[in-house]
Amino acid sequence: MSRPTTIKEALSRWSTENEGKDPTQAKDIQLQFQWPPVEKMDGTLSTLVECEKLSLSSNMIDKVIGLSGMKNLRVLSLARNYIKSLNGIESVGETLEELWVSYNLIDKLKGVESLKRLKVLYIGNNSIREWGEFNKLQAVTTLEDLLFAGNPLVESIDEAAYVREVQKRLPTLRKLDGENMLTEED
Numbered sequence: 159m160s161r162p163t164t165i166k167e168a169l170s171r172w173s174t175e176n177e178g179k180d181p182t183q184a185k186d187i188q189l190q191f192q193w194p195p196v197e198k199m200d201g202t203l204s205t206l207v208e209c210e211k212l213s214l215s216s217n218m219i220d221k222v223i224g225l226s227g228m229k230n231l232r233v234l235s236l237a238r239n240y241i242k243s244l245n246g247i248e249s250v251g252e253t254l255e256e257l258w259v260s261y262n263l264i265d266k267l268k269g270v271e272s273l274k275r276l277k278v279l280y281i282g283n284n285s286i287r288e289w290g291e292f293n294k295l296q297a298v299t300t301l302e303d304l305l306f307a308g309n310p311l312v313e314s315i316d317e318a319a320y321v322r323e324v325q326k327r328l329p330t331l332r333k334l335d336g337e338n339m340l341t342e343e344d
Contacts, residue, residue, distance in 0.1 A: 162197035162218065165189075169202065183208050190215040190235070199224045199246075215239070215258070222246035229253065237261050237280070244269035260284070260305060271297035282335070283308030295328060303333040 163171075168189045169181045181187055182205050189196065189212070196217040204227025206212065212228070213235040220240040225231065226249040234250065235258040242263045247254070251272035258280040265285035270276075276298050286292065286309040295301060304324075306312060312320055324334055331339050 160194045163192045163194050164198075165196060165200050165202040165224070168192050168196055169206075181206060181209075185209060185230075186211045188213045190217065192217055201226075203228060211235075225249045232256065234258070242266075248272040257281075260308070265291070267291050267294040270294050273298055275300055277301065278303040280305040281309070282306055285309065286311050287314075289323070289327075292324075293327060299330070301328065301331060304328070304331055305335055307335040 169187075172187060172189060173179055173181055176184070184206070185208055187206060187209050196214060196219060199214065199219055199222060201224045203212070203224040206228055208230060209228055210230050211233040212231060215235045215237040217239055219236065220242060222236065222241060222244060223246045225246065228250055231250045231253050233256040234254060237258050238261045240263055241259060243266050244259070244264065245268060247257070247269045251274055253275065254273055255275050256278040257273065257276060260280045260282040262284050264281065265287065267286070271294060277300055279295070279298070279301060282305045288311065292311060295304070306324075315323070321334065324331065325339065333339060
């Protein structure tokens with residue numbers, strides 16, 4: 159197999175596909191479905207200071223790194239990769255509002271507590287097995303929309319009990335797995 163695409167090569171390709179636009183000035187950068195796939199995030203990403211939305215979905219990335227210079231990042235899509243943990247996400251904790259990491263290998267939620275503005279978390283179809291891990295989401299007081307279906311934790315409990323447990327643990331959640339949550343005001 160050929161060697162993986164680097165972030166630098168993916169950004170060069172992006173620039174060519176976008177009439178020579180400078181990626182360091184772009185607000186929305188789509189680097190999903192690279193061929194050969196991107197295997198590693200790196201410091202090149204920190205040059206994307208204006209970027210508000212970054213997609214690296216459907217690659218072969220296993221670690222979240224290189225985001226420290228992305229001071230305007232609001233939406234990050236890393237779905238369909240090989241990511242095992244959210245370590246490294248802390249560097250965008252002050253700005254990130256949406257994190258899409260479904261279809262990965264995530265089993266621990268360490269780092270999620272640093273996401274001070276997170277409203278949307280799509281983390282379905284990962285490897286989270288324990289309520290103890292789920293409880294780390296309680297630190298994200300801004301969370302409104304959670305996609306969690308497809309994790310072993312959900313598969314091991316009946317749906318009504320699952321919804322009750324989530325409501326108990328995350329009472330301000332408005333949407334769970336695409337369904338509106340009943341709140342006490344409803």
